[in-house]
Amino acid sequence: MEFPFDALRRWPDVEAPDLVAVDAADRLLLDLSQEARREAAPDEVVVIGDAYGALTLASAADGEPVRVHQDSLLGERALAANAEALGMSGVFRSMPLTAELVRDARVVLLRLPRSLDALDDIAGLIAKYAHPSVRVFAGGRIKHMALAMNDVLRRFFGRLDVSAARQKSRVLIAAEPRGGRDPEPKRAQVGDLAVCAFGGVFAGAGLDIGTRFLLDTLSRPIRDGALVVDLACGNGIVGVTLARHHPRVRVHASDVSAAAAASARATAAANGVDDRVEVIQDVGLSSVPDGVADVIALNPPFHTGAAVHERLAHGLFADAARVLAPDGELWTVWNSHLRHRSALERLVGPTRQVARNSKFTVTVSRSG
Secondary structure, three states: OOOOHHHOOOOOOOOOOOOOOOOHHHHHHHHHHHHHHHHOOOOOEEEEOOOOOHHHHHHHOOOOOEEEEOOEHHHHHHHHHHHHHOOOOOOEEEOOOOHHHHOOOOEEEEEOOOOHHHHHHHHHHHHHHOOOOOEEEEEEEHHHOOHHHHHHHHHHEEEEEEOOOEOOEEEEEEEEEOOOOOOOOEEEEEOOEEEEEOOOOOOOOOOOHHHHHHHHHOOOOOOOOOEEEEEOOOOOHHHHHHHHHOOOOEEEEEEOEHHHHHHHHHHHHHOOOOOOEEEEEOOOOOOOOOOOEEEEEEOOOOEEOOEEOOHHHHHHHHHHHHHEEEEEEEEEEEEHHHOOHHHHHHHOOOEEEEEEOOOEEEEEEEOO
16 A cells, blocks of 8 residues: 555644645655665664655555654654654654664665765764665755765765656665764864854854854843853854853753754863753753743744745744743844844834844844
8 A cells, every 4th residue: 555645744843835744855765765675674774864754654664663863853743743643653763863773774764964064974874883784775856966975975885876866856875884983073163162063053063154143242231040042052152152251141052953952062061061051952942931031042044944934933933932031032133134023023022123234134022
């Protein structure tokens, strides 16, 4: 029986008519890996980078349990919701990107990340711990693929085959692993700050120009004992900077990405403030109580996967509004063409422009 792809949803991620839960690259990966998956023994199939569960659940429908890693917590929750709706809960294990995810795996289905550093981390891990006969089926939409991806895979695998294109998608098939390694964060010095980042984190081990603009303008005094929140923290540079400049405040940092949360923890530890900077992987601020934050800093993402959608930022604005204490402030930097001010006024409270340059706007919104 054909797997019911049309039943899959993106929820709790953004849903819209132009956003899909499964695409042609997922279907091509499943078709090309079908024979290999059938030949694999129980628990020898691994899925990495599944968006909303299509690869995991269709693979598990063959009757074998599947190990899966998704960087996004939204993806994990969508997979769990889709599994429950299809009566397939318990047919997979969600795991972090560590040795146990890929140990002795013979088949790996990988949705190619857009970051070469992320692919380097994943390929190195597979090459080190998977079975010597492993085959890696790495696929994506052609418009998001680059020849440099072939070079990354060839560093860790002795054989690389390239599938024919189908519906603007393609699959790279890697075998004969060699020279693997565990993922390690890159580290760079940004002024007097050590910044760490695992592959795929926005801005890597650096300071993007929007965040720099936000830090240059976020100059309000912060009372001792205040709770400061670094929302969508990325590599953690904002929260760690605020912790260093205000040694008597507590900082809560969160990001939906597992790689980002791990990077922020590493950045906090590298700068000696990990005792005051709590970092968790979270969807927005779902684990933070109402009305407790004095200051929230946010450089909101506007991509969900490869798509651009304003509702992603709006959800973060609403979360910030709930978590802010009375008279608390949300400091936000955004690409000026996105025109977030009206949404901030509606969702958070009175909003004023603090600074603006040729590309970015910084605003501060005050809770009621």
